[in-house]
Amino acid sequence: MHLAHYLGLLHRAQVNLADAFRQVADAHAEEPDIEHLCQQQAKRCDAHAEQLDPFVTRYSEDAPDEPDRLHSQLFTGTRTGGIGLLRDLQDLYLMAAECDITWTVVGQGAYGARDDELLAVVRQCEGETAIQLKWLRTRMKAAAPQALVVAD
Amino acid sequence: MVDRIASPWGERTPYGPGQEWPVRVDRYLADGRADADVDRWVQSASVLHSNGDALDIAVADGQIIGVRGRAVDRINRGRVDPKDLYGWQANHSPDRLTRPLVRDGDRLVEADWDTAMGRIVARSKELLDGPGGWGRFGFYTSGQLFLEEYYTLGVIGKAGLGTPHMDGNTRLCTATAAAAMKASFGTDGQPGSYTDVDHCDAIALWGHNVAETQTVLWMRMLDRRRGPNPPAMLAVDPRATPVAREADLHLAIRNGTNVALMNGLLREIIRRGWYDHDYVNAHTLGFDELCRIVDGYPAPRVADVCDIPASEVERAAELLGTSQRLLSTVLQGFYQSNQATAAACAVNNLHLVRGMIGRPGAGIYQMNGQPTAQNNRETGADGDLPGLRNWANTAHIEELARLWNVDVDVIPHWAPPTHAMQIFRYAEQGSIKLLWISATNPAVSLPELHRIRQILTRPELFVVVQDLFLTETAELADVVLPAATWGEKTGTFTSVDRTVHISDKAVDPPGEARPDLDIFLDYARRMDFRDRDGQPLIDWSGPEEVFEAWKECSRGRPCDYTGITYEKLRGGSGIQWPCTDEHPDGTERLYTDGLFHTDPDYCETYGHDLATGAEFTGAEYRAKEPNGRAFLHTVDYQASPEVPDDEHPLLLTTGRTVYQFHTRTKTGRAPQLDQAAPDVWVELNPADAARLGIIEGDLVGIASTRGTIQARARLCGIRPGVVFLPFHYGYFDQDRADRTPRAANELTITAWDPVSKQPLFKVAAVAVTKLADGQGVPSPAPTVGGSAPPADADVPPTIGGPTAEATSGKE
Numbered sequence: 001m002h003l004a005h006y007l008g009l010l011h012r013a014q015v016n017l018a019d020a021f022r023q024v025a026d027a028h029a030e031e032p033d034i035e036h037l038c039q040q041q042a043k044r045c046d047a048h049a050e051q052l053d054p055f056v057t058r059y060s061e062d063a064p065d066e067p068d069r070l071h072s073q074l075f076t077g078t079r080t081g082g083i084g085l086l087r088d089l090q091d092l093y094l095m096a097a098e099c100d101i102t103w104t105v106v107g108q109g110a111y112g113a114r115d116d117e118l119l120a121v122v123r124q125c126e127g128e129t130a131i132q133l134k135w136l137r138t139r140m141k142a143a144a145p146q147a148l149v150v151a152d
Numbered sequence: 153m154v155d156r157i158a159s160p161w162g163e164r165t166p167y168g169p170g171q172e173w174p175v176r177v178d179r180y181l182a183d184g185r186a187d188a189d190v191d192r193w194v195q196s197a198s199v200l201h202s203n204g205d206a207l208d209i210a211v212a213d214g215q216i217i218g219v220r221g222r223a224v225d226r227i228n229r230g231r232v233d234p235k236d237l238y239g240w241q242a243n244h245s246p247d248r249l250t251r252p253l254v255r256d257g258d259r260l261v262e263a264d265w266d267t268a269m270g271r272i273v274a275r276s277k278e279l280l281d282g283p284g285g286w287g288r289f290g291f292y293t294s295g296q297l298f299l300e301e302y303y304t305l306g307v308i309g310k311a312g313l314g315t316p317h318m319d320g321n322t323r324l325c326t327a328t329a330a331a332a333m334k335a336s337f338g339t340d341g342q343p344g345s346y347t348d349v350d351h352c353d354a355i356a357l358w359g360h361n362v363a364e365t366q367t368v369l370w371m372r373m374l375d376r377r378r379g380p381n382p383p384a385m386l387a388v389d390p391r392a393t394p395v396a397r398e399a400d401l402h403l404a405i406r407n408g409t410n411v412a413l414m415n416g417l418l419r420e421i422i423r424r425g426w427y428d429h430d431y432v433n434a435h436t437l438g439f440d441e442l443c444r445i446v447d448g449y450p451a452p453r454v455a456d457v458c459d460i461p462a463s464e465v466e467r468a469a470e471l472l473g474t475s476q477r478l479l480s481t482v483l484q485g486f487y488q489s490n491q492a493t494a495a496a497c498a499v500n501n502l503h504l505v506r507g508m509i510g511r512p513g514a515g516i517y518q519m520n521g522q523p524t525a526q527n528n529r530e531t532g533a534d535g536d537l538p539g540l541r542n543w544a545n546t547a548h549i550e551e552l553a554r555l556w557n558v559d560v561d562v563i564p565h566w567a568p569p570t571h572a573m574q575i576f577r578y579a580e581q582g583s584i585k586l587l588w589i590s591a592t593n594p595a596v597s598l599p600e601l602h603r604i605r606q607i608l609t610r611p612e613l614f615v616v617v618q619d620l621f622l623t624e625t626a627e628l629a630d631v632v633l634p635a636a637t638w639g640e641k642t643g644t645f646t647s648v649d650r651t652v653h654i655s656d657k658a659v660d661p662p663g664e665a666r667p668d669l670d671i672f673l674d675y676a677r678r679m680d681f682r683d684r685d686g687q688p689l690i691d692w693s694g695p696e697e698v699f700e701a702w703k704e705c706s707r708g709r710p711c712d713y714t715g716i717t718y719e720k721l722r723g724g725s726g727i728q729w730p731c732t733d734e735h736p737d738g739t740e741r742l743y744t745d746g747l748f749h750t751d752p753d754y755c756e757t758y759g760h761d762l763a764t765g766a767e768f769t770g771a772e773y774r775a776k777e778p779n780g781r782a783f784l785h786t787v788d789y790q791a792s793p794e795v796p797d798d799e800h801p802l803l804l805t806t807g808r809t810v811y812q813f814h815t816r817t818k819t820g821r822a823p824q825l826d827q828a829a830p831d832v833w834v835e836l837n838p839a840d841a842a843r844l845g846i847i848e849g850d851l852v853g854i855a856s857t858r859g860t861i862q863a864r865a866r867l868c869g870i871r872p873g874v875v876f877l878p879f880h881y882g883y884f885d886q887d888r889a890d891r892t893p894r895a896a897n898e899l900t901i902t903a904w905d906p907v908s909k910q911p912l913f914k915v916a917a918v919a920v921t922k923l924a925d926g927q928g929v930p931s932p933a934p935t936v937g938g939s940a941p942p943a944d945a946d947v948p949p950t951i952g953g954p955t956a957e958a959t960s961g962k963e
Contacts, residue, residue, distance in 0.1 A: 131763070150284035
């Protein structure tokens with residue numbers, strides 16, 4: 001079955017998101033809340049990837065070859081300044097959104113595979129990904145008027 | 153006669169459960185004056201802490217000569233805090249600002265009001281011009297102005313300029329109290345009443361050294377403890393404070409681990425069946441989730457995280473769980489620490505699961521640190537909207553727009569009001585170009601001071617400072633406005649337990665100093681703010697007019713003042729809001745019927761994720777169908793952003809002494825208080841001190857990654873691994889050319905709670921080294937309070953002597 005491929009996609013998306021969170025934390029360390037919360041969320045993504053590990057291993061044992069162009073590249077490094085911060089948070093948002101929809105797809109796969117264990121992991125983690133999206137939106141909404149209209 | 157420096161809490165007047173707290177009138181008249189010398193007594197209340205103690209100001213020959221507690225008042229029954237007994241003398245300090253100052257290169261020179269205001273208004277008009285003008289203004293105010301002043305400032309900012317960049321130093325002090333009450337109960341507003349002390353059978357003090365922060369409340373607790381059937385007492389504090397020494401059980405937990413402790417206590421209470429099943433079902437939401445999370449905190453794990461014996465967790469749970477009328481009080485040990493809002497919500501959870509709310513003795517004080525912090529929150533001069541309205545609820549914004557007769561979109565409501573640390577960040581980045589600071593001293597009180605000084609001295613930033621003295625902040629200003637203070641102006645303010653007092657003008661301010669209200673009104677007039685119909689936006693001329701206008705703003709909201717008048721406040725006791733036609737005498741306790749302010753159309757917030765501060769939408773909130781139930785918000789423990797390492801192996805916490813308030817602007821100028829605690833000190837546990845080769849009185853360097861300061865060592869009962877610095881000591885009384893770093897906030901971390909945005913003053917990693925020998929001279933730390941040395945230490949006791957003699961007794 002092809003579930004392994006989507007698990008791999010999700011696993012890599014979480015690893016990439018963790019890495020992007022850390023890069024944004026470092027690049028915008030002068031915004032203490034960004035730094036601390038991005039570090040916090042990076043750890044959360046690490047944990048998601050870790051929880052997926054056993055399923056990736058289990059399902060890839062009898063998986064066919066991975067299809068072409070499965071993975072996408074959503075992040076190519078950080079930017080600077082107020083508008084740069086906004087744009088970086090937007091990248092994180094899009095990456096978290098990819099994770100979000102992939103959890104949904106993997107959750108559907110878990111139903112099909114009658115895999116309660118995987119389903120439990122999906123339930124817990126998709127809620128945490130939803131909070132990441134919510135936080136990024138909250139922070140961007142607060143920052144946008146100043147960055148777009150007020151800042152020189 | 154009582155020396156209230158040596159004996160800050162005075163003599164005990166014991167009483168039993170359900171009895172009225174006996175009267176004890178404290179009084180201090182300077183220079184050997186007596187009642188016969190007093191021309192008149194003018195009604196007021198304390199502005200040197202948040203307790204709201206009612207007192208009368210003694211006036212003779214147009215001067216304040218002393219104070220006397222008001223026996224009739226519900227809060228203090230005549231008692232007066234030592235800070236208030238002696239602190240008023242600062243009003244007459246020779247270095248009061250009496251004329252405006254304007255910057256001339258590297259100097260501040262005297263000017264007239266027209267010149268000073270002219271500069272501010274010219275800059276304001278220039279900045280307001282063009283798109284996004286609103287975003288170039290920042291206002292940073294206080295917890296010590298009057299309700300009328302905050303409301304005026306709130307209208308100037310939110311309806312005149314239309315800026316969300318308004319906050320107060322309440323962000324450093326009570327933001328978490330407000331955030332936790334909003335999160336749990338739907339709106340801000342203290343559930344309990346001070347009279348709960350009279351009825352309770354257990355008191356839990358969560359990170360609250362009430363003995364030094366609100367002495368009169370502590371006197372009330374002590375009087376119960378000395379009377380028949382005293383309440384049990386639990387203290388959570390890393391220091392051996394007077395509260396910790398009095399308590400039956402003291403949990404000296406590691407800083408920054410409050411949430412782990414609370415989760416452990418809740419787990420134990422639920423497992424032992426000490427919760428009110430019916431109350432939980434009828435009046436709360438989130439119990440299953442709470443159980444799921446706290447289940448991960450068995451006592452041994454909590455013991456490990458908090459570094460206390462597991463048996464103490466169990467004993468504390470038993471004390472809390474077997475009480476019938478539990479009173480909790482929460483302050484900076486929770487609010488200025490890691491996971492502040494989550495920890496404060498956990499205290500609310502404890503009361504909700506035990507049904508310990510809304511009846512005599514079963515109360516919560518999510519405390520304030522400052523006298524008028526509550527008013528700043530109510531009137532929207534800080535990170536709130538007036539009338540405890542919800543910025544995300546368009547109907548609430550429309551109410552304000554109608555009230556002020558302005559377009560809805562003038563009022564900033566696209567995001568929450570900007571919190572103080574973010575205001576300073578925008579100033580640092582240059583998008584905020586005018587920063588107006590009133591009655592607060594961020595150059596000593598904000599975290600990471602070298603950064604704050606850098607921001608305030610940026611040439612692009614136009615800084616206005618409105619204060620009584622040339623504070624450390626005022627030194628860096630472009631315009632300094634001399635303000636009148638307590639006793640020199642009229643207004644109202646509200647204590648922790650919602651008690652509103654009037655503070656009448658007793659004497660004239662010195663020189664050309666003006667009441668803050670007059671300054672704000674003058675600015676509004678010069679700026680010519682207009683409403684939708686072209687009429688003046690603000691047409692008030694005095695405090696009573698503002699108060700009447702405020703009443704309309706408060707109508708129908710939790711903090712409903714419509715039943716209060718100046719006349720009603722004069723002569724008797726303070727009155728607790730809500731006070732309306734239906735409740736003309738005010739309201740002693742909120743939530744007596746178990747109905748909370750969580751209705752979606754009424755609530756002050758749609759809620760946040762406590763770990764990130766992510767905001768929930770109105771639709772998401774409605775879907776929870778709160779139906780008047782309270783929320784049980786529970787989260788997992790997370791370590792602080794900064795924990796000790798090899799280079800910085802100790803944990804720093806900061807706090808107060810009973811003798812000083814804030815940055816000593818007033819208390820440092822009152823001789824008795826200044827002499828009692830004249831200079832900074834650092835508290836060390838004897839075991840840590842021995843390892844570092846430090847003894848009492850040695851000069852010590854304390855360093856974090858952000859700065860280094862010097863202080864002399866006091867060896868005392870603080871927990872091992874933790875050091876304490878009082879945050880009061882800045883630089884105004886040092887030679888400007890030769891200042892020794894001593895402000896605790898040189899060291900603190902720029903980090904804040906994700907929900908309340910309150911800075912984490914109490915969790916920083918530091919290194920301590922000995923710099924010089926004390927040569928047998930003890931540190932300047934008081935021997936009274938948390939800095940008390942061990943009994944066998946050879947340190948002379950802190951006394952006030954003849955000039956501190958005050959009277960105290962029944963009248």
